[in-house]
């Protein structure tokens with residue numbers, strides 16, 4: 001049975017799915033009817049941070065152009081340019097046992113490509129969702145629908161996996177920011 005989370009909610013993956021090894025993290029969204037006159041491309045990115053809250057190295061910033069983590073455990077499955085259709089628009093697969101022991105948190109963000117020049121924000125996005133599935137069998141372990149109106153934000157932290165007492169937990173974060181992907185890179189210490 002899957003657990004639906006509200007903003008700030010937390011769940012223990014090992015409690016919900018004992019023996020869990022491989023997960024699929026699906027992030028979904030739809031552009032609403034507003035015609036922005038330009039392509040509307042949302043991108044999922046992942047930051048692998050240590051206990052200091054910073055990426056272990058720049059290679060621990062995972063996105064469609066750096067799709068696999070140095071430990072090989074986290075793989076971004078590719079860029080979706082439109083978000084059209086229901087369900088997961090961008091997907092990240094994780095082999096939990098293989099995640100580098102120095103990784104304390106796995107942070108899932110979604111940002112709007114070229115948001116500033118295209119004058120776009122999350123107020124033009126509907127049905128934002130993050131969900132975690134057991135790759136073995138495909139059952140949904142937990143999901144979080146971001147139901148706030150992010151009217152000016154261009155970057156959202158959807159959720160985080162974090163270690164606690166040797167097992168993985170998920171937190172529904174839903175925190176919006178105005179400074180795009182560059183803002184997250186700065187926050188988590190990526191030097192690009």
Ligand SMILES: [Ca+2]
Nearest residue numbers: 042043080081
């Ligand atoms: Ca994309």
Ligand SMILES: [Ca+2]
Nearest residue numbers: 029083084085
């Ligand atoms: Ca969609």
